[in-house]
Amino acid sequence: MARIQASTHPEKAKSDHHLDMEILIGYILLGGVLLSVALIAIGFVWRWVRSGNLQFQYTVAGMNFFEFVLSSLRQMASHELRPRVLVNMGIAVLMLTPFVRVLASVFYFALVEHNWKYTLFTGFVLSVLTYSLFLR
């Protein structure tokens, strides 16, 4: 299959598995960044339309990733704070982007490539990242 095409299309001279993983990771990263930018931009535009001001002045007390997401979502109840929730969600999506990329790699190495060595490596990276998201 891919082997035969290799002579005519050097760019595709890779196994099918390899190709899939790169496409998968590429689109996870692209999708995450675009979603994050969209959320932040909409948050700012909303804020500007509502108050004619682009400035957000608030600080976040020390909290881990999950507390950050939960406390932001709780602000949804307040009409006044909704643009800020969007901005916070944009940052949360951005932080999840590399995390989801690693998560997908673990599954890909385990389920598609059956490469246990790299399942272990990416699994280690995933556990350290998970631990870091729970840091307090």
Next chain:
Amino acid sequence: MPFHVLFLVSVLAGFVGAMTGMGGGVILIPVLTFFGMDIKHAIAVSIVSVIATSSGSASAYVRDRITNLKVGMFLEMFTIVGALAGAAITLVSGRRFLFILFGIVLLSSWIALLRQGHEGLHQTTRQDSFSRWLELKGSYYDRSVQQLIVYHGDRAYLGGPLMFGAGLIAGLLGIGAGALKVLIHDLVMRLPPKVSTTTSNLIIGVTALAGTSVYLAAGMIDPGLAAPIILGVLFGATLGTRLLVRLTNQMVRRIFLGVLLILGIEMIIRGVVRS
């Protein structure tokens, strides 16, 4: 700092960062502190924006199949632990130390960049057994020479631990530390230049995430400041990548060498003079 100043500074940082391949942080942090932002807060917001630029450009490089995923995923194990340690050190260290260290890193990048022009390809077919066990090899199609480049990664036993150091610097100073990573890929693991830069880009994203978590937990990330910086740096980086094609490499290098030297000396002076 008002929104438009933050945004413009970030566009500039992202622009210069993308044109030179150094990332936005090395410009962003000195400029933010120049405008009066506390260096620790500048480091914390900068590292969030590093996730954005790294992921954005990595997405394209990965789909172009130049990035070596296995090399990246092996080395990530070391950089994320380094970044966690580095960010934790920043939280407890003095500001004077951070200014001086930042200056030293800028000046070393200056030296690294100065040397860069004189190196040719130093590819090798040699590969130690550990790197072979790690399956560190690959190939990519180089459009500029219209050739399939086949390569092997070497000395992973040395590259891994050194990457811990690169992660440490990244977490400590809120930068991607791409220059350091590229240097390790290039000189220690003997990867082709294109593979070095693109793979380093992939690693920077998770490394920055590990650092970001520490700063978030410490309450140092202000979303109201981080958000315009993320938008600005990404916008600037997109512009920079587009323009890169038009400007000659030599000119970009000369401009950036000058900027690095000035910022490096300036940061060290500010660290020393601080009372």
